[in-house]
Amino acid sequence: MRVSFGMLLLAGVSVAGVTALLLPPVTAPVAATNAAPGLARGSYLPDADRKYPTRVLWGDEHLHTGWSGDASLGGTTLTPEDAVRFARGETVKSSTGEDAKLDVPLDWLAVTDHSDGYGTASELRAGNPEMLADPTAKRWAAMTAAGGAQARAAQLEAINAQATGTLPKIMMDPKWMKQAWAKSIAIMDKYNEPGRFTALIGYEWTSNGGNGDNLHRNLIFRDAADKAGQVRPLTTFETDDPAVLWRWMAGYEKKTGGRVLAIPHNANLSNGRMFEDQQYDGEPITREWAEMRARWEPLYEYYQFKGASEAHPALSPTDEFANFEIWDTANLNGKTKQPGMVAGEYARTGLERGMVIGARVGVNPFKFGAAAGTDAHTGLSTPVESNYWAKGAPAADTWNAVHRKEDSGYVRRTWTQAAQGVTGVWANANTRDAIWDAMMRKETYASSGPRITLRFFGGYGFDAADARADKLVAAGYAKGVPMGGDLKPAQGAVPTFLVAAMKDPRGANLDRVQVIKGWLDADGKPREAIFDVVWSSPAKRKPVAGKLPPVGDTVDVANASYRNSIGASELVGSFRDPGFDPRQRAFYYARAIEIPTPRWTAYDAKRFKVKMAPEVTMKLQERAVSSPIWYTPA
Known part of the structure; x- marks a missing residue:
């Protein structure tokens, strides 16, 4: 019998038959006796003698549900619980009422709803009278209920309001976030099943540079709700500066004894700001700043629905594969890109700039590994071309819809959105600790969708x-x-x-x-x-x-x-x-x-x-x- 290279690649030992790849893990959860926090359904003891990871674990580090304001206003009704059940392989009803199911379940998932307005739009959709007392919020609720183009218009208005700091005050009240955050982290603990499926607690911090320059970060916790619940997510109502976010992360670890990392959003809507050669406030990069960025942001998002951020054909003209799912037109609010901006948006030039800065200040701030996620706002993690459910709930079959208003300076059609991506993690076990630790040491890779073993x-x-x-x-x-x-x-x-x-x-x-x-x-x-x-x-x-x-x-x-x-x-x-x-x-x-x-x-x-x-x-x-x-x- 031929020894499959595929199995050798995974395990470093001779195992017969590539079809073994299609089988579930041989180690199943056992009955919980001394379950750690968050192990509601079972406990798992990985092989303590395993010297190196032998199996790649697939997951999405960037997914939104109806508890994100823009997703909810756009018509998404699915909750974090729906999202996790779907990722585990269950059939769920999509926001458009159709049955949705993955061909192959994920091994892990991070639900990263936006911290700004966390849980507010779902309250709006539910007709919360306190919300509806605000005229703008009431108008958005009516537009969302109308569906279609009106719902999309409400969603775009809310995105612009968040980016420019003009959201209705009622939607900035932290009490909504506190309620939704407590529910969300409890859901992730409920479905975290070591050895079978890992539900990672997370959220997205949505800095927009004051004008729509997308500098978002996905925060991923190593911890269960007992620690993550001691804080509430940081919002950009408080700060847009990533250095303040890093200090918040340091404060979280000091307060709880837990661990957290950040994964920057792919940068092609940042208008050159993600890998710029200066701090957020325009000050020169110092060694301390470089150390903080390298410490708190070990990974970077290469693929998601907004396109690829590995390389750009204008920056890498000798790379025949650089022209892949490129978005390089404008920022999140439709402000068109100026010459030179793309150089601060792509991973390869970011890695190159990091070496230049490292030679100057002594520490490379852009020393990141590769990750990928869908950034889907449907609650459905679907990076596979044949099973793509679009970026937003109303767009499942509207391939030619306008993603931005015609009068905003450019037109972005929904057919330019990409069905990608997914992160491969080389971890010793399918547990929060093992997956998070692999992310921290950068033993990860980014796929545009296929589960290629690398x-x-x-x-x-x-x-x-x-x-x-x-x-x-x-x-x-x-x-x-x-x-x-x-x-x-x-x-x-x-x-x-x-x-x-x-x-x-x-x-x-x-x-x-x-x-x-x-x-x-x-x-x-x-x-x-x-x-x-x-x-x-x-x-x-x-x-x-x-x-x-x-x-x-x-x-x-x-x-x-x-x-x-x-x-x-x-x-x-x-x-x-x-x-x-x-x-x-x-x-x-x-x-x-x-x-x-x-x-x-x-x-x-x-x-x-x-x-x-x-x-x-x-x-x-x-x-x-x-x-x-x-x-x-x-």
Whole structure:
């Protein structure tokens, strides 16, 4: 019987049959005897002797329900409980009354409703008389009840009011938040079932820079309600400055003994502010500020419905895969982007800027790993193209709706929204502690939707045998560092990287696996290079002038289908940096790319018998991106 590379990749041991991937975890919850806080249904004891993680756990770090003001005003009625039940694999009624179910459940979920106006709009929808006494709130309630375009208009008005600090005072009263927060964290504890499903407590802090520059952060707690309930979420009614948020986080940990981290929202609506070379208030970046950002924000969101934030074609012109689900038109309030702004919005340039700042102040503030979430405002985490339920409740089949008003300076159609993403976490157990700890050490990766298994290690002592499927994982941990790690200063050696990927068992084959390098040259200027390390059909596809030919295309757009007759199910290889200079700062990360497949717009066109406009994107090449491995000279 053939030993499956896929299982070797996951476990580092020989296990027969790739179909084993489709089976549930072999360790089931046992009866609770000494249950920790939040273990309402069972307890779980992970393998204490496990030396390294052998299984990737999939989850969404960014999901909204009807308890977020903009979601509720847009027509979302689902609660955090509905969201968790759906993520666990149960069938729920969507806000439009249809049955919704995931093909494959998630392993974990963070519900991150907005702290600003937390729980207020749901009270408004319920007809709370105290809310309806305010004329603006009453008008929004009527518009929401009318549905359709009026509900969308109410939602956009509320987003603009939040961004500009003009929400009705009744909606800023913290009592609504306190009530909703207490209910939400109790729900997450109720459904947290170690060993089977992890429900992470969280919220989204929604800084908008005073004018719609999206600087949101998702806060993820390691803790149960007994600690998270000792505080209420910080709002931007109190501050828009991320440094104040970090101090709030430090205060939470000091008060409760708990732990919390923040994941910045993908930055393509920040109008260049997410990775700008200054503090929020315009002051120069100091070592202390850089230390705080690096400490509290270990991950960054690469993929979500607002598009991809890995790379931009204008910033990375030699990267043929950079033009993927790009949003670069305006900020959250429709203020159009000015020249130069995109450079402060994409992960790769953020990583490069981080090295420049680190060389100047002694600490790299943008030393982040990779994460992804849907940012869906439906209560339904659906990053899969064939099962996409849109960003907002009314938009399930309105592919050409206007996402922004025509008079705001630009038009954003809903077909440009993306069905992505999901985070892979290499954790020792499906528990809050293990998943959160993996996030903190950056042993995570971002996928645009497919559950591609991805491993990435760097070190100096690897040999040719270590790049074999049966050796790679054990060698990676024994001789090097995994994704999210730091290489030691070189002592006359050149680093080698081990990389391996396996297709989503229910998805498309793989085109190639690449290593992306960023570094500072002798003049301290950032540079980057993309290396094709291993690819499908190597006997037929030979690089020409350093460029690998396309894998091909089997997509039938009319039938929203494709064939896995091209590509590879598994790819494994190694990369030795030919241009390594031990005096230069550098980072490396892996990117696994699928063969072309139908986009959600193709599935909707077939499902709803719609003829899409010629400019609508109907197919794509999905991908997964690892957290980097960094090199810093002594």
